[in-house]
Amino acid sequence: MTSVTPSSSLSGGDDAIVITDLVKRFEGQHVDAVASIHTSISRGTITGLVGPDGAGKTTFLRLLAGLLQPTSGTVSINGINPFTQSDELHEHVGYMPQKFGLYEDLSVIENLTLYADLRNVTGAEREQSFAKLLAFTDLTRFTDRYAGKLSGGMKQKLGLACALLGTPQVLLLDEPGVGVDPISRRELWKMVRELAKGGITVLWSTAYLDEAELCDDVRLMNNGTILASGAPQTLMDQMRGRCLHVSGITGHRRDVLRRALRLPEVMDGVIQGRNVRLVLRDVSKRPDMQLLDAGLDAALSEVAPRLEDAFISALGGGPGGESVLASLMPDLNKLNSSHDQNPIPVIESRDLTKRFGDFVATDHVSFKVARGEIFGLLGPNGAGKSTTFKMECGLLKPTSGQALVMGNNLKDSPSKARQLLGYMAQKFSLYAQLSVQQNLEFFSGIYGLRGNSQQKKIAQMLDAFALQPYLNTPTEKLPLGFKQRLALACAVMHEPQVLFLDEPTSGVDPVTRREFWTHINGLADKGVTIMVTTHFMDEAEYCDRIALIYRGKLLALGTPDDLKRKVATEQRPNPTMEDAFIELVLEADQ
Structure with missing residues (x-):
């Protein structure tokens, strides 16, 4: 891998970032978003910033990047005050926000050119930087490709390249691994480790606790404060x-x-x-x-112990195992007991194929899913997983083959099948300008709920997902975890027999993920059939069976333990799901 190192020498003490009593309170808010943080970040290290949704991680990073003014307190980044020396700060700090501002209708090289202009990187320095960064991120072959056509992992690599223009000495990364498959996430991690070896200081916000275990240091945040800090192994040893x-x-x-x-x-x-x-x-x-x-x-x-254990312990424990949502759903096991003598698959894929021109996105994929089963659909970014998923829930028409729900062919009778299913999109699909209540009213109306039954169901969803305090809040202003809760609420209001969940917990913290899986487990026990996609390999362990899709084909099908056994060796007798995912894909490449 081509190395990327800071252009200027680092001077001063061992700490690149020093924060003293930092406070940020937004106007009209009674609770501090950042509450008296006092910490320091060592030079040339990777420090993980971990916390539940709404803990203050993004606000904290935006303060360090000089994008927000603090209510009180001080910050020093390589001796620079980000609140009074913004011009000097931009020469020292690279910042990659959670939703990185790539222009999807510009090519890779056009995005780099735009950010080079913004950072005043010109002439020979620009050409050298482009060559080095494209080689570093392995994007040299894709300079003419539009950013909107890149896979999730490639978008993150381009975002990292743009943040590195000007060779910053400090890099602030806000959840760069969200929505990225394990292989791309591992590549991204190797790049950042290379940067730290070159002397760059990295502060990496993440929702992946296995990722945080690889950091040199971590800060566990909640309610705007740092609950615990130290080396990951030190925190794990306490458990x-x-x-x-x-x-x-x-x-x-x-x-x-x-x-x-x-x-x-x-x-x-x-x-x-x-x-x-x-x-x-x-x-x-x-x-x-x-x-x-x-x-x-x-x-x-x-x-x-794992770092996730220390994280949950610092927060006082997980959310428990009872699902209020599941308690509101009818027991489909009882409703369908008369059909158990000759059960048909609830979800079925028969030689499912989808072509886009000469490109085959899904290639003769077949599987069956039984009632009450949690079926995981896994695969790297761009492997055909999402295309297969969208055909199964009726959002794409197959080129050939059949997608069936409860025996109904989605191509022949899509409206009949869709009344039986609920769908939660990977990218939040509700109306951002509408309030929580307006979204609930709109989607319940789409599913045919009216009058008292509609109002009763809305009240139940508000209670089940603790949405009452946000009733009149525009959806775009909700914390991510509550956006996901609202999306799930809208997907299940009509009590579907089949539920399609496309990366339902992408970007949310481990506590919220556990809450979601409590609901998913409870729904499955009530006989709801669930198909789910995820990039969290720990979540894949919850699935009864998994289909691994790669290059449009069904690469493996079985229980999580079946897939792990396929890659077990004498040297690694107990592989993780991530090990299984990566090894099976690499074997297919070879």
Whole structure:
């Protein structure tokens, strides 16, 4: 990989960023967005900034970038005050916002040229910078491609290249890995590690805790303050003895997880392959195996802590295992019991194929999904996953083959099939200018709800997703986690039998992800059939089965453990889902 290093030597002490009692309060708000932060960031390191949605991470980064004025406190970046020395700051700091401002109707080279103009990078320096950055990000072959035609990973690489113009000494990255598949995220990480080796100081905001484990240092934020800081391993070591696997489970893992999360000694829990992973409040108080009711062969064993465990512990625990949303849904298992003698697949793909000109996006993909199953559709950016997904929920017509829902061919009777399904889009699809209540009224009306039944359902959704405080708030002003809650609420108001979720937790923090999966698990137990796409490999563990799509073809199909077994070796007997994803794709390339 071509290295990129700062153009000027670094001077001063060991800290590139020094923050003292930093406060930001927005007008009309009673709570500080950033509340008296006092910390420092070491020079030439990668520091992870981790926190739940609304913790203040983006506001904090915008303050450091000089885009916001603080209410009080001071910041020094390489000896520069970002609030009074903005011209000097731009020579030292590169900033990549969460929604990076690439112009999708400009090519890669045109975007670079625009940002070079803005940063006053001209002449020979510009040509050298372009050559170096294009080689560094492996975008040299794509200079004439429009930014809007790039994959998610390539867009992030271009965003990083634009932020590096002028060779900054400090790089501020606001969730650069959101919406990016594990392979592209790993490539992005290698690039940033190379930058840090060259002396650049990186502050990386992230919702991926496995990503934060790779940082030299982390800051765990909540409610505008830093709850904990230190090296990831130091924070993880504090959780030793509190992290357990429930293995040898008889029956359904979802039931065991729900029972475990009811116990006061259990702080958090997730499904991990065939096991259930628990985090305890106290190392000395283990759960009663009889209360878990996991089967005669079930056993508890200690496992190594993860940074996510320390994160959840710092926040006081996870959201619990009961879904208010699921309690409001009818039990489809009872409604459909008369058809169980000859059950048809709820979702079916028969040789599904989609061509765009000469390009085959989906190539003869076939699978079946049973009622109440959580079926994961995984694949790298640009692999055909989203195309397959959109055909299955009726948003794209296949070139050949069939997409069926409850036996209805979406090509022949799309309206009949669509009444049976709910859909939550990858990119937030509600009306940004409408309030929460107006969106709920609009979408419930589309699904045929009227009068008292409509008002009752809206009230239930407001309660289930804690949206009442935001009732009259324009959707565009909601925190990301509440936007996602509203999108899910709108997708399930008509009590669908089938639910399509396209990256429902992209960009949200681990607590909100757990809340979503509590709802998803609860809905599946009520007989709702769920197809979900995700780039969080830990989330894929919740799926009953997974289809891995690559280059338009079905690369692998099976349970999460089936896929992990495919890549297990003597050197790596217990691979993660991310290991399985990457290895299976690399094997296909070879």
